[in-house]
Amino acid sequence: MSPEAKGQTNGKDAKDMQEFKLTVASSPHVRCNETIPKIMWNVVAALVPAAAFGVYYFGVNALVNIIVAIVSAVVFEFLWEKLMHKRVTIKDGSAVITGLLLAMCCPPSLPWWMSIIGSFLAIVVCKQAMGGLGYNIFNPAHVGRAGLMVSWPIAMTTWTQLNGTVIDGVAGATPLNVFKHGGVDALFNLFGTNDWGSIYQSLFFGFRNGSLGETSTVLLILGGLWLIYKGYINWQVPVIMIATVGVLMGAFYGVNVAIFEMMAGGLIIGAFFMATDMVTAPITLKGQMIFALGCGLITVLIRTLGGYPEGVCYSILLMNTLTPLIDRLVKPTVFGAVKKGAK
Amino acid sequence: MLNTFKRGGVHPDDGKIYAKDKAIETPAVPAQVVIPMSQHFGAPCTPTVKVGDLVKKGQLIGTSDAFLHADIHASTSGKVIKVAPMPHNMMVKCMAVVIEADGKDEWAEGIPQAHDWKQLDSKEILELIKKAGVVGCGGATFPAHVKLAPNKPVDTFIVNGAECEPYLTCDYRAMVEKETTDKLVTGVQICMKVLGVKKAFIGIEDNKPEAIQNLTEAFKDIPEVTVLACKTKYPQGAEKMMIEACTGRQVEPGGLPMNVGCVVSNVGTVIAITDAVCQGIPFIERLTTVTGDCIKEPKNLRLRIGTTFQEAIDYCGGFSKQPDRLIAGGPMMGLAQYQLDVPITKGASGILALSPEKCQVGEESPCIRCGRCVEACPMGLIPSQLSIFSSCQAWDKCMEYGVMNCVECGSCVYTCPAKRNIVQYIRNAKGQCKAIQRVAQAKAEAQKAKN
Numbered sequence: 001m002s003p004e005a006k007g008q009t010n011g012k013d014a015k016d017m018q019e020f021k022l023t024v025a026s027s028p029h030v031r032c033n034e035t036i037p038k039i040m041w042n043v044v045a046a047l048v049p050a051a052a053f054g055v056y057y058f059g060v061n062a063l064v065n066i067i068v069a070i071v072s073a074v075v076f077e078f079l080w081e082k083l084m085h086k087r088v089t090i091k092d093g094s095a096v097i098t099g100l101l102l103a104m105c106c107p108p109s110l111p112w113w114m115s116i117i118g119s120f121l122a123i124v125v126c127k128q129a130m131g132g133l134g135y136n137i138f139n140p141a142h143v144g145r146a147g148l149m150v151s152w153p154i155a156m157t158t159w160t161q162l163n164g165t166v167i168d169g170v171a172g173a174t175p176l177n178v179f180k181h182g183g184v185d186a187l188f189n190l191f192g193t194n195d196w197g198s199i200y201q202s203l204f205f206g207f208r209n210g211s212l213g214e215t216s217t218v219l220l221i222l223g224g225l226w227l228i229y230k231g232y233i234n235w236q237v238p239v240i241m242i243a244t245v246g247v248l249m250g251a252f253y254g255v256n257v258a259i260f261e262m263m264a265g266g267l268i269i270g271a272f273f274m275a276t277d278m279v280t281a282p283i284t285l286k287g288q289m290i291f292a293l294g295c296g297l298i299t300v301l302i303r304t305l306g307g308y309p310e311g312v313c314y315s316i317l318l319m320n321t322l323t324p325l326i327d328r329l330v331k332p333t334v335f336g337a338v339k340k341g342a343k
Numbered sequence: 344m345l346n347t348f349k350r351g352g353v354h355p356d357d358g359k360i361y362a363k364d365k366a367i368e369t370p371a372v373p374a375q376v377v378i379p380m381s382q383h384f385g386a387p388c389t390p391t392v393k394v395g396d397l398v399k400k401g402q403l404i405g406t407s408d409a410f411l412h413a414d415i416h417a418s419t420s421g422k423v424i425k426v427a428p429m430p431h432n433m434m435v436k437c438m439a440v441v442i443e444a445d446g447k448d449e450w451a452e453g454i455p456q457a458h459d460w461k462q463l464d465s466k467e468i469l470e471l472i473k474k475a476g477v478v479g480c481g482g483a484t485f486p487a488h489v490k491l492a493p494n495k496p497v498d499t500f501i502v503n504g505a506e507c508e509p510y511l512t513c514d515y516r517a518m519v520e521k522e523t524t525d526k527l528v529t530g531v532q533i534c535m536k537v538l539g540v541k542k543a544f545i546g547i548e549d550n551k552p553e554a555i556q557n558l559t560e561a562f563k564d565i566p567e568v569t570v571l572a573c574k575t576k577y578p579q580g581a582e583k584m585m586i587e588a589c590t591g592r593q594v595e596p597g598g599l600p601m602n603v604g605c606v607v608s609n610v611g612t613v614i615a616i617t618d619a620v621c622q623g624i625p626f627i628e629r630l631t632t633v634t635g636d637c638i639k640e641p642k643n644l645r646l647r648i649g650t651t652f653q654e655a656i657d658y659c660g661g662f663s664k665q666p667d668r669l670i671a672g673g674p675m676m677g678l679a680q681y682q683l684d685v686p687i688t689k690g691a692s693g694i695l696a697l698s699p700e701k702c703q704v705g706e707e708s709p710c711i712r713c714g715r716c717v718e719a720c721p722m723g724l725i726p727s728q729l730s731i732f733s734s735c736q737a738w739d740k741c742m743e744y745g746v747m748n749c750v751e752c753g754s755c756v757y758t759c760p761a762k763r764n765i766v767q768y769i770r771n772a773k774g775q776c777k778a779i780q781r782v783a784q785a786k787a788e789a790q791k792a793k794n
Contacts, residue, residue, distance in 0.1 A: 024681045027766065028753030029675075029695075034715070332717060335722040
């Protein structure tokens with residue numbers, strides 16, 4: 001098929017355009033103005049407030065980690081694509097998201113060179129080796145985090161010494177960790193209060209220890225709402241995942257702990273930004289809802305029965321493996337097809 | 344609440360502003376008309392005239408023995424100067440009769456011939472429609488006399504006035520101008536009589552409030568006919584979507600509208616039926632919108648079949664700027680042309696000249712599985728998956744995922760952020776799957792014969 005051919009006109013006022021080329025292509029001939037870079041950069045924008053809060057709260061080392069993770073992710077993507085003679089896609093923003101999310105899911109005090117290794121795992125091993133954007137099975141940032149977790153477990157669970165905040169003096173532990181090993185009393189001790197209201201307040205605004213970008217519940221939700229408003233993610237996914245955790249935790253430990261569990265750890269960032277990852281989640285809304293339910297379920301299993309205090313990362317990675325299966329089993333009903341069972 | 348189809352759909356910029364308020368104009372008869380022998384869904388016609396013959400307006404110049412065909416008539420009087428393959432807006436070349444107009448524009452004997460449709464029975468009406476070579480004007484060009492004689496009982500006639508294709512406004516003009524409105528009123532009654540139905544709907548997208556108002560007024564004395572405002576959502580005008588919007592019924596995969604008791608016709612078709620039945624006038628002219636941001640003065644024209652695109656565009660003042668694409672039909676399903684000397688055919692609802700800015704397609708990249716196409720697909724398919732299967736030539740998988748149900752409306756491509764040409768992949772897969780089915784069928788039959 002020849003993409004271009006010559007046309008002629010002898011329109012009265014178009015004499016200067018004696019000959020021009022017409023494009024021949026398959027319909028439709030108009031497209032919406034949504035593009036992959038637009039979607040990706042919007043996700044970056046949605047993450048920025050929570051990341052900025054992390055820098056404000058945890059200090060300069062957080063900023064160093066964010067910058068190192070993003071730059072190394074972009075550089076790895078660039079190098080790989082150059083090496084493989086592929087189209088360089090670093091401008092589409094997806095490597096930036098991966099780097100940013102990776103930094104936000106790791107302790108702010110992580111040695112900067114570990115961020116580079118995490119980015120390598122995320123971009124090269126998880127994403128590009130699978131074929132690049134759109135082909136990876138697992139969420140790249142979570143693969144980077146999981147890789148670092150098994151390689152340097154101590155560095156990945158050493159939390160920042162915080163001074164002059166509500167959790168002053170209780171260094172090296174996240175609320176989830178404390179609760180897992182010491183129960184409610186230890187938690188009250190950590191926050192220096194036995195008033196649930198003020199604990200929730202700390203968790204809601206992000207004044208607690210944890211990974212770099214996971215602490216500020218309010219800013220993460222605002223970012224998520226932006227993506228829901230733009231139509232890039234379905235609200236059902238974060239709602240179902242968080243609700244599953246809340247309901248099950250409530251059944252085990254009561255309402256107060258349930259609310260605590262919903263805001264603690266990486267649940268909010270995971271539910272809004274990782275379980276909604278387009279590439280690694282099911283393609284139909286129904287499938288995504290099953291996916292979210294599974295993520296919530298596995299998170300609860302790990303948090304209650306597992307060895308780790310936190311389970312969001314592994315729950316999403318595990319559910320990623322089920323995505324192809326869910327996609328195969330959950331398909332939309334073809335127009336006019338009679339549903340099974342009905343006559 | 345507005346009527347519409349339940350699943351999918353997209354909202355492209357409707358672009359109707361260019362020609363919406365331009366009253367229908369009738370240009371002078373061109374000096375020469377090129378009339379292709381294939382302008383309908385079905386078997387192509389064979390020319391019944393030869394070079395040198397003198398023909399009159401409305402004279403039969405092409406017919407076929409096949410059941411599924413529509414006769415073709417001369418659109419003006421003059422001399423046949425060529426019977427040869429000529430460019431066509433739907434295919435590369437097609438056998439065509441070229442008539443050099445004599446300028447007299449004389450009717451053939453016996454045309455027009457007035458009939459009172461109320462005195463005719465269904466059979467006579469169908470015969471008149473068949474004789475006039477009326478086909479669906481919406482673009483699918485299915486012969487009207489076949490469509491109006493369904494072999495299953497039907498109870499509803501639907502006039503498709505959605506005109507959901509952006510830019511096109513000729514149906515809209517037909518629904519607001521007096522002359523065509525009158526014909527539409529008659530035509531709907533004729534069709535209802537032929538079909539023996541007591542109920543009819545006229546579905547119009549709500550971005551055409553004037554048309555809804557005008558037709559509601561025009562049909563106020565015919566209570567069997569309901570003018571329905573439909574939601575402006577592409578592809579509201581797709582046959583199956585229109586049926587769902589009007590009646591709530593869904594045609595099953597691979598099925599025809601008559602399976603759910605419906606027959607759907609375009610506004611233009613109904614008007615052509617009125618002409619054919621009441622005046623005995625064959626289908627030799629149609630309403631076409633010449634529009635787009637590259638046309639100097641966009642217009643709605645009543646054009647003789649066989650007028651070239653070039654002449655139609657010249658009548659509209661030519662191009663105001665260099666077009667990137669010249670499309671026969673609308674921007675969602677129309678066919679891009681590579682030359683201007685293609686003729687207007689019975690299915691040509693529009694000539695659209697778009698600048699590069701209006702049809703920025705972007706570079707195709709891998710699917711990111713965002714699911715926007717799944718959300719947009721009115722047929723409940725997974726377009727992204729189909730496009731991937733097609734690119735891997737996994738035809739069996741394409742079949743399993745229902746590729747044959749695709750109506751090629753283009754909603755998936757419109758909405759795709761990765762700018763994937765999903766419909767192109769699907770068209771390829773449909774072709775391949777059909778070929779495989781044919782081979783399998785032939786094999787099965789051979790096996791049967793052996794046994």
